[in-house]
Amino acid sequence: MTTPTARTPRTPPTAPPPAPKLPAARGPRRRVTALGLLAWLTGLVFAFPALWMVLTSLRSETDAATSPPSLGAPLTLDGYRAFFGGGASPWPPLINSAGASLFATVLVLVLALPAAYALSVRPVRRWTDVMFFFLSTKMLPVVAGLLPVYLFAKDAGMLDNIWLLVLLYTSMNLPIAVWMLQSFLADVPVAIIEAARVDGARTPTVLIRVVAPIVGPGIAATALICFIFSWNELLFARVLTSVTAQTAPVFLTGFVTSQGLFLAQLCAASVVVSLPVLIAGFVAQDRLVQGLSLGAVK
Amino acid sequence: MTTPAKASPRAATGPPGPRRSAANGARVWATRAPLLPALVFLIAVTQLPFVATLVISLLDWNALAPGERHFAWFANYATVARDPALRESVLTTALLTATVVIVSVVLGLLLALLLDRAFFGRGLVRTLLITPFLLVPVSAALLWKHALYNPEYGLFNGAWTWVTGLFGDTSPARTDWISTMPLIAVEASLIWQWTPFMMLILLAGLQSRPAETMEAARLDGANSWQTFRHLTLPHLRRYLELGVLLGSIHIVQNFDAVFTLTSGGLGTANLPYTVYQTFYQAHEYGLASAAGVLVVIGTIVIATFALRAVSSLFHETPTGKETKPS
Numbered sequence: 029m030t031t032p033t034a035r036t037p038r039t040p041p042t043a044p045p046p047a048p049k050l051p052a053a054r055g056p057r058r059r060v061t062a063l064g065l066l067a068w069l070t071g072l073v074f075a076f077p078a079l080w081m082v083l084t085s086l087r088s089e090t091d092a093a094t095s096p097p098s099l100g101a102p103l104t105l106d107g108y109r110a111f112f113g114g115g116a117s118p119w120p121p122l123i124n125s126a127g128a129s130l131f132a133t134v135l136v137l138v139l140a141l142p143a144a145y146a147l148s149v150r151p152v153r154r155w156t157d158v159m160f161f162f163l164s165t166k167m168l169p170v171v172a173g174l175l176p177v178y179l180f181a182k183d184a185g186m187l188d189n190i191w192l193l194v195l196l197y198t199s200m201n202l203p204i205a206v207w208m209l210q211s212f213l214a215d216v217p218v219a220i221i222e223a224a225r226v227d228g229a230r231t232p233t234v235l236i237r238v239v240a241p242i243v244g245p246g247i248a249a250t251a252l253i254c255f256i257f258s259w260n261e262l263l264f265a266r267v268l269t270s271v272t273a274q275t276a277p278v279f280l281t282g283f284v285t286s287q288g289l290f291l292a293q294l295c296a297a298s299v300v301v302s303l304p305v306l307i308a309g310f311v312a313q314d315r316l317v318q319g320l321s322l323g324a325v326k
Numbered sequence: 327m328t329t330p331a332k333a334s335p336r337a338a339t340g341p342p343g344p345r346r347s348a349a350n351g352a353r354v355w356a357t358r359a360p361l362l363p364a365l366v367f368l369i370a371v372t373q374l375p376f377v378a379t380l381v382i383s384l385l386d387w388n389a390l391a392p393g394e395r396h397f398a399w400f401a402n403y404a405t406v407a408r409d410p411a412l413r414e415s416v417l418t419t420a421l422l423t424a425t426v427v428i429v430s431v432v433l434g435l436l437l438a439l440l441l442d443r444a445f446f447g448r449g450l451v452r453t454l455l456i457t458p459f460l461l462v463p464v465s466a467a468l469l470w471k472h473a474l475y476n477p478e479y480g481l482f483n484g485a486w487t488w489v490t491g492l493f494g495d496t497s498p499a500r501t502d503w504i505s506t507m508p509l510i511a512v513e514a515s516l517i518w519q520w521t522p523f524m525m526l527i528l529l530a531g532l533q534s535r536p537a538e539t540m541e542a543a544r545l546d547g548a549n550s551w552q553t554f555r556h557l558t559l560p561h562l563r564r565y566l567e568l569g570v571l572l573g574s575i576h577i578v579q580n581f582d583a584v585f586t587l588t589s590g591g592l593g594t595a596n597l598p599y600t601v602y603q604t605f606y607q608a609h610e611y612g613l614a615s616a617a618g619v620l621v622v623i624g625t626i627v628i629a630t631f632a633l634r635a636v637s638s639l640f641h642e643t644p645t646g647k648e649t650k651p652s
Binding site for chain 2 (some may be wrong): 041060061063064065067068070071072074075077078080081084092093094125129139140142143145146147150152153158162165166167168169170171172173174175176177178179180183195196198199202203206231256258259262263266276277280281291295297298299301302305306310313316320321322
């Protein structure tokens with residue numbers, strides 16, 4: 029949406045200096061190589077803690093807790109075995125997280141697609157105001173509504189229930205989804221929609237048959253972002269669930285206190301919980317940028 | 327509270343005449359209908375609880391003494407305003423957010439500039455760089471707390487011991503990073519997670535620079551600094567604003583890192599953590615709500631500026647789609 033295609037920046041006010049005699053091409057090339065190396069180096073530095081986590085998760089507990097770290101220590105899957113076969117099984121929290129995130133993502137799309145349609149393809153009056161209303165709910169800090177939600181859930185018997193999380197995650201992601209889908213839908217050529225309409229197609233048909241295929245990748249990006257944010261969420265899940273509906277992040281925070289500290293096992297747990305997001309993010313890097321920027325970056 | 331600060335002046339193209347037929351009205355509602363489910367849902371789930379928070383903030387209500395719930399008007403606000411812990415958490419939140427956003431934007435810009443040029447394995451380096459952002463925040467915080475910061479077997483002390491060991495000093499390093507520099511420890515882990523985010527947005531900005539203008543500048547003999555200062559930076563402005571805005575929204579509300587790394591101790595309790603604690607552990611419902619309302623007022627102040635920035639961001643679109651009324 030903000031791709032500034034036609035905007036030509038001002039030319040530098042300084043008068044162009046007399047063109048310097050270009051030096052031999054060797055200098056710049058060496059600099060390019062050096063900058064490439066620097067990029068590689070920073071990339072490795074940034075990824076290193078994560079790689080370290082994976083490496084530690086493959087150690088035995090004694091090797092993981094030696095200092096200075098023993099790089100040549102043998103690798104083992106004991107950490108993962110202990111994590112999955114230990115006291116509390118991680119499967120129920122993982123399944124809860126997956127369920128809450130998936131259902132919330134579906135519900136977000138069901139609500140956001142028609143809304144985005146009414147904000148872009150056939151916009152309602154004052155649609156920018158509506159857009160900013162959606163975004164402004166995102167600025168309302170989560171904690172401000174936490175207590176009433178908790179009290180309501182307690183009265184309604186919905187505490188420790190993933191459907192409550194589904195509702196909350198949907199409201200959390202709905203503004204983002206509306207903004208993203210609005211910007212994707214705005215790219216659909218109006219002529220195509222008009223043509224379908226002239227042929228007598230009704231709004232739902234237009235949406236499903238004509239619009240959806242064109243904005244498919246955009247919808248995928250939106251779904252990815254909503255899933256990641258729901259999967260990562262801690263505060264709501266921590267306050268509103270305890271045992272049966274506990275999600276993976278909550279399980280992780282309780283992991284240290286309940287089991288004592290086993291570094292290899294903790295790293296294995298962190299790797300397992302992060303894995304779905306890591307895979308999805310790596311596969312869809314470009315979609316991720318679109319999504320995180322609310323569709324502003326294409 | 328959430329009405330946007332600036333209404334769009336362009337969208338106010340009304341119906342042609344004062345008398346609208348019933349058919350016209352039905353058509354307007356047909357246009358609005360797809361919007362309604364999302365709008366109603368969002369109001370019910372986000373706005374109603376806030377109204378309830380407003381009401382509860384006027385009550386003297388401790389859940390451990392349920393019989394004594396009564397109206398206290400603004401007593402909670404007075405208590406909150408006098409509470410030094412809460413005042414400190416306001417400061418902590420501001421400091422934490424500003425530090426993390428500024429440092430990660432600067433680092434993100436440098437990384438984006440590095441990645442903007444072609445070199446061997448660029449895609450792989452980008453993948454490496456975004457890894458921190460893709461870790462689940464709780465995982466990342468646990469990783470920093472136990473695998474990196476731990477005084478006995480953490481990587482930081484381990485690596486330091488290894489380096490000094492090379493020079494014959496075998497006494498192990500025992501710096502307790504979290505208790506010596508708690509806020510910096512939280513900030514460092516957050517900067518690590520958010521720099522990739524800024525890098526991604528700014529890289530997209532860099533790559534959308536008009537190639538012919540850049541080429542023209544080069545032919546005119548502008549050096550790299552001049553090109554950066556007069557072409558790249560103005561072009562990046564909106565991307566910088568977007569990064570700062572989205573980063574701020576998330577980091578102001580950060581709970582995971584503070585909760586996991588320090589449990590709000592050692593002067594790192596930010597507002598979300600303080601409100602959480604007042605309600606969840608101290609069961610002071612009235613006080614927690616009053617604090618929550620103050621958080622919201624603070625956020626509105628920031629959000630008003632932020633929304634203005636975004637709104638200019640999205641208004642400058644060259645296509646001018648907004649002039650199309652229903």
